[in-house]
Amino acid sequence: MVLKKLSELFDAVVSLFKGRSVEYIEVELRELENVFALIVLGSFIGLPSPPSTISLRLLPYMGRELLVMSRISERLDDMLGEMAGLFDIT
Amino acid sequence: MTMIRFFLGKGGVGKTTSAAAYSVGKALQGKRVLIVSLDPAHNLGDVFEAELGDDPVKIMDNLVAIEVDYDKMIKKHLKELTEKIKDIYGYLKIFNLDRYVDVLKHSPGVEEQASLEKIIEIVKKYGTGKDAFDIIVFDTPPTGLTLRIMALPVISLIWIERLIKLRLAILERRQTISRITGETFEIEIAGKKFKVPITAKEDPIFKELVKLKDEYSWINERLTDPSTTAAIMVINPETLPVLEAYRAVKFLNKIKVPVTHLIVNKIFELEEIPEKLKPKIEEQDRALALAKEKLPGLEMLKIPYLGREPRGLDMLKKVAEYLSSIP
Numbered sequence: 001m002v003l004k005k006l007s008e009l010f011d012a013v014v015s016l017f018k019g020r021s022v023e024y025i026e027v028e029l030r031e032l033e034n035v036f037a038l039i040v041l042g043s044f045i046g047l048p049s050p051p052s053t054i055s056l057r058l059l060p061y062m063g064r065e066l067l068v069m070s071r072i073s074e075r076l077d078d079m080l081g082e083m084a085g086l087f088d089i090t
Numbered sequence: 091m092t093m094i095r096f097f098l099g100k101g102g103v104g105k106t107t108s109a110a111a112y113s114v115g116k117a118l119q120g121k122r123v124l125i126v127s128l129d130p131a132h133n134l135g136d137v138f139e140a141e142l143g144d145d146p147v148k149i150m151d152n153l154v155a156i157e158v159d160y161d162k163m164i165k166k167h168l169k170e171l172t173e174k175i176k177d178i179y180g181y182l183k184i185f186n187l188d189r190y191v192d193v194l195k196h197s198p199g200v201e202e203q204a205s206l207e208k209i210i211e212i213v214k215k216y217g218t219g220k221d222a223f224d225i226i227v228f229d230t231p232p233t234g235l236t237l238r239i240m241a242l243p244v245i246s247l248i249w250i251e252r253l254i255k256l257r258l259a260i261l262e263r264r265q266t267i268s269r270i271t272g273e274t275f276e277i278e279i280a281g282k283k284f285k286v287p288i289t290a291k292e293d294p295i296f297k298e299l300v301k302l303k304d305e306y307s308w309i310n311e312r313l314t315d316p317s318t319t320a321a322i323m324v325i326n327p328e329t330l331p332v333l334e335a336y337r338a339v340k341f342l343n344k345i346k347v348p349v350t351h352l353i354v355n356k357i358f359e360l361e362e363i364p365e366k367l368k369p370k371i372e373e374q375d376r377a378l379a380l381a382k383e384k385l386p387g388l389e390m391l392k393i394p395y396l397g398r399e400p401r402g403l404d405m406l407k408k409v410a411e412y413l414s415s416i417p
Contacts (some may be wrong), residue, residue, distance in 0.1 A: 009169040010172050015271075020290075022267045029263040036256050050249035051242060058301060064277045064286050 034072045037065035091216035091318050093225045093417070096240075096347075098329045098338060099324035104355035105129075107409065108324045108393070108402050109229040110366040114403060115410030117153035121224040124216050125155045128205055128239075129231045132157045134257045139402050150403060158200075167204035204240045204322055205231075210309050233338050240321075243310040244345045250303045257296050264288040292316045295312040322416060323388065325381065326376040337386040350415050352381060356395045384401040391415065 041060050043049035077079075097109035106127065113125040124146065127134035134157055135142040138149050144162065146154040209228070211278050216223050231238040264275055265288050275286035287293040314321055321342055325331035339349050357378075363371050381390065393412045 018271050022270050025263050025267055029260060029267065032256065032260045032263065034251070036260060037255065039256070050253070051203060051246050052199055053207075054246060054249055054253070054302060057298050058295055061298065063279050063284065064275075067277060067279070 030072070033065045033068040037069040041066075041069075046080055063068060092213075092222045094213065094217070094312065094319045095225060095227045095416070096236070096319075096321040097228065097324055098230050098233055100326075100334050102265060102395070103324050103326045103331055104353075105324045106133050106137050106229050107406075108322070108353050108413065110134060111229050111400065111406045111409035112322075112413045112416060113153055113155075113225075114150070114406045115413055116225055117150060118407065121152060123153045123225045124223045125153065125210055125213075125227040125229065127155070127157045127229045128208070128236075129229060130160045130201075131231075132356050133141055136227055137401055137406070139342055144201065156212075160204075161210050161241070163203045166301060167207050168200065190247060200240075202235065202238045202242055205235075206242045206309070209239070210305070213309070213312060223238050231386060233334055237338060240313060240342065240343050240347055243306045243313065246306045247303065247310060250306065252301055252338055254296070255304065257293070257299060258290065261290055261293060261296065313349070316347040319348060320350040320416075321347050322351045322353060322363075323349060323385075327354050327357050327377045329373070329377050329380060329382075331332050332377050332381045332384060335381070339385060339388070349360050349388060352385055352390045353393060353413065354381065354390060355393045357392050359394045389415065 038045075038047065038051065038056050040062065043052075043055065049055055092269045095109075095112065097105045098110070099105045109125060111182045113123045116121045125134065127142070132142070134155060138155060140147060140149060140155070142155050142157040144156065146156050148154050213226065217226055222306070222410045230239075255282070255367050264286070268274065268288050268334070275288060277286050287296075323339060325335045335352065342349050356372060358367065358371060362369070391413055393409060396405070398405075400406060
């Protein structure tokens with residue numbers, strides 16, 4: 001019983017550390033996905049874009065990148081809050 | 091392997107006539123020749139005195155001609171792209187993509203893209219396999235547009251390389267997170283869950299990028315292979331066409347398209363020069379000297395002023411004699 005509890009506690013600690021360790025990579029991933037969407041589909045918001053064939057050939061597969069881009073764009077007016085959240089400043 | 095010849099130059103210098111005459115000359119030598127007009131303002135049919143269109147029309151033994159239908163080409167190019175988006179991934183409608191897709195026909199660069207697709211299609215269809223032609227001759231639009239078309243594979247390849255690098259960085263991070271936490275990536279769009287790929291092998295974006303890279307590398311290699319491809323500049327003996335040719339050749343060298351010959355069309359060769367024509371002849375001499383100075387690497391071929399428009403096969407055969415040294 002005690003052993004089971006201990007093992008559960010150990011698992012919880014491990015998963016907490018795992019979560020913490022990938023936190024920065026997750027933010028980095030999100031930003032990379034955002035940049036990817038912005039580069040490929042930049043012409044839609046007035047940025048220079050790759051030749052249209054490239055954009056259009058990739059567009060059908062970019063569901064996740066589009067969502068990430070739109071979520072990030074929603075928070076763009078609170079970049080300070082975003083950074084504070086990242087570094088645990090409350 | 092099929093030879094590819096591009097005839098380039100300023101509007102009105104005689105690109106179509108030179109391309110047509112060269113094709114007739116090669117056909118007479120027994121080579122199977124296809125001549126394709128990519129110029130939106132076609133006059134290849136006028137030169138051959140024949141009705142031409144999107145399908146090959148026989149001009150003489152060993153020679154067939156095509157005039158590319160520009161409107162049809164652009165519509166086909168856009169249709170293929172937009173249908174793919176609309177059909178396969180209907181759920182993207184939630185992003186109002188239809189709106190974007192419809193406006194694409196007005197987007198800058200579509201003409202170049204569609205022209206390049208057409209060149210690829212023609213080279214693949216008529217330049218490979220056992221029925222391939224010996225020579226494909228392209229009569230091109232005026233210089234500016236042609237250079238943009240020819241630069242497109244190089245520019246696209248630069249974009250594709252960068253995007254592949256970025257994509258690999260994304261996939262690498264997804265894999266790292268997945269390995270550490272054991273979580274699978276999912277995304278919910280319009281209430282439906284989709285698995286997000288984490289390896290290059292299963293990522294459709296990466297696969298599409300690699301496919302694009304292969305396609306553009308293929309045409310780029312074909313356009314820059316000096317053993318099969320040559321661009322031939324056509325000018326008149328006047329200063330402006332010489333200067334434009336000089337800039338075009340510099341640009342083509344930069345993107346590694348081989349330029350081999352310079353055709354100087356409509357040269358006045360008079361035994362006695364009338365007073366009124368003297369300034370014109372002086373200008374011609376100056377332009378020829380300038381061409382020699384600015385474009386020393388190109389073999390110069392001179393076509394004299396023939397007194398009347400070189401239309402029809404008989405006249406073209408005469409012009410072809412001046413171009414016989416082009417392989």
